[in-house]
Each structure stands twice: as C-alpha cells, then as structure tokens.
Amino acid sequence: MKKMKYTIVAIVVIGNSLVIYQQFNKKSSKKHVDQSKANTEVLAIQVEQLTPYSGTLFKVQNEAYNRFIFAKKTSTDYLLEMIKEYGELSGNEEFRMHSFWIAEIGDWHVIKVGNSVNFYTYHNLVGWITGYEENPDIPEYSIGFSKSKPDSKDDYIFYLDPNINAGDVEIGAFKNGKSFFVYLPDAYEPLGNLTVTNDFHVSLSETVEVLFKNGFDITTLESLEYAEHQIKINE
Numbered sequence: 001m002k003k004m005k006y007t008i009v010a011i012v013v014i015g016n017s018l019v020i021y022q023q024f025n026k027k028s029s030k031k032h033v034d035q036s037k038a039n040t041e042v043l044a045i046q047v048e049q050l051t052p053y054s055g056t057l058f059k060v061q062n063e064a065y066n067r068f069i070f071a072k073k074t075s076t077d078y079l080l081e082m083i084k085e086y087g088e089l090s091g092n093e094e095f096r097m098h099s100f101w102i103a104e105i106g107d108w109h110v111i112k113v114g115n116s117v118n119f120y121t122y123h124n125l126v127g128w129i130t131g132y133e134e135n136p137d138i139p140e141y142s143i144g145f146s147k148s149k150p151d152s153k154d155d156y157i158f159y160l161d162p163n164i165n166a167g168d169v170e171i172g173a174f175k176n177g178k179s180f181f182v183y184l185p186d187a188y189e190p191l192g193n194l195t196v197t198n199d200f201h202v203s204l205s206e207t208v209e210v211l212f213k214n215g216f217d218i219t220t221l222e223s224l225e226y227a228e229h230q231i232k233i234n235e
Contacts, residue, residue: 050183050186051183053181053199055181057195058196059191060194065147067112067113067122068112068144068146069110069111069129069143069145070216071129072108074137075137079102079111083231084231086124086125086128087231087232095235096232096233098114098232099114100113100114100229101114101226103226103227105220108214117233120187120188122144123144123158123184123187123192124184126159127160127167127168127170127184130167143207145157147221152175156175157172157208158182159171159172161181168183169182173201173202179201181199
C-alpha cells in the first residue's frame with residue numbers, strides 16, 4: 001500500500017459538491033417519480049462518479065463489532081497525536097470523550113477502538129494515521145479489522161485502496177469471501193456506507209497471511225496488554 005497525502009480540505013469540498021449535486025437532482029426530478037427511489041438512484045450515480053466501483057450497501061452496527069487498527073513500525077506517541085489531531089478537525093465546541101486502547105507486539109501497534117466511536121471516524125482514522133507530511137513514525141502499514149461478536153463470517157478487514165490517488169477510498173473483504181469498498185467522505189451515515197462489490201477481489205485470509213509473514217499473528221488480539229487512552233473527538 002502506498003502512503004497517502006491526506007487532505008481534509010479536499011474531502012470537505014467533495015462533500016459539499018455531493019450535497020449540491022443531490023439537491024439539484026431532487027429539484028429536477030419529475031413529480032410522478034417516487035422520491036425515495038429517486039434519492040437511491042442519485043446516490044448510486046454519485047458513488048459511481050466519485051469511485052470506479054459500485055455495489056450494494058451493507059449496514060454496519062458498531063456495537064456488533066470489536067474494532068481494531070493495526071499499524072506497523074510507528075510509535076504510541078505518534079498514534080495518540082494523530083488521533084487527537086483528527087479529533088480537533090471539525091472545529092466544533094461540542095465534543096465527546098472516547099476510549100482507545102493501544103498495545104504493542106513486535107514492531108506492530110494495535111489500537112482497539114471504543115464502541116462510542118462512529119463508523120465515519122473509525123474508518124477515516126485508518127487512513128488518517130498514514131500521515132499527510134513527512135514523519136519517521138508514519139506506519140509502514142495501517143489496516144483496519146472489525147471482529148463480529150455474533151457471527152465470525154461477518155468479520156472484515158480493510159485498508160486504503162492503492163489504486164486511488166486521492167486516498168479517499170478503502171477496500172476490504174469479509175471472512176465470508178465478499179469484497180467491499182468504503183468511500184470515506186460519504187461515510188458519515190449512522191450505519192456507514194460499506195458497499196459490497198464484485199468489481200474487484202480482496203481476500204481476508206490472504207491479508208491475514210500477509211500480516212503473519214510481517215510478524216503479526218491476528219489470533220493474539222485478545223491476549224495483548226492494552227493501555228487505555230481517553231481522547232476528545234469534536235462532534
């Protein structure tokens with residue numbers, strides 16, 4: 001995976017463009033067209049225009065997962081600073097404290113993300129910690145892993161799409177074999193915008209094997225010693 005020059009301004013501009021585009025399409029829709037159907041069609045058009053992929057939305061219940069971020073060759077101080085910096089991006093005065101637990105194993109850091117952290121923040125953090133300027137602590141890898149509590153076939157793993165220069169799309173796979181993508185600027189929906197697709201193939205088992213070859217055994221997650229950190233995230 002290549003490193004990302006992550007620019008929050010660009011994401012805000014794209015987000016605003018989406019709103020304008022959606023409003024325009026709503027106004028120009030014919031009266032006899034069902035509004036909910038029109039909105040769905042507009043969303044599909046937007047995703048196809050902003051990413052090369054399309055597919056079917058999969059609703060993600062945060063409380064149904066234990067969520068992690070794996071980062072190779074970095075430091076705890078760097079990770080905490082990046083999470084704190086991300087938490088201040090909105091500039092809003094209202095904020096909420098969230099728990100992040102960090103553990104170390106070999107040259108890997110594992111971040112366990114609290115249930116109060118929403119889909120948008122969790123998935124954007126996986127990209128955010130890859131950095132936006134030169135820093136020796138920028139991780140070699142940043143990979144998200146969500147472990148389903150009720151059904152292991154819904155476990156999923158993801159990372160930034162190396163084929164998207166903008167650094168605003170993540171790709172991944174479920175344990176059941178299905179591949180998906182997440183368009184980060186549009187990931188603010190309560191149940192996320194994870195989209196199952198047939199446009200490419202990603203394998204969870206193959207990704208886990210790559211982790212193992214790089215010195216990290218994913219089966220050790222629950223046995224690691226984590227230190228809790230309370231971090232303010234502006235709403």
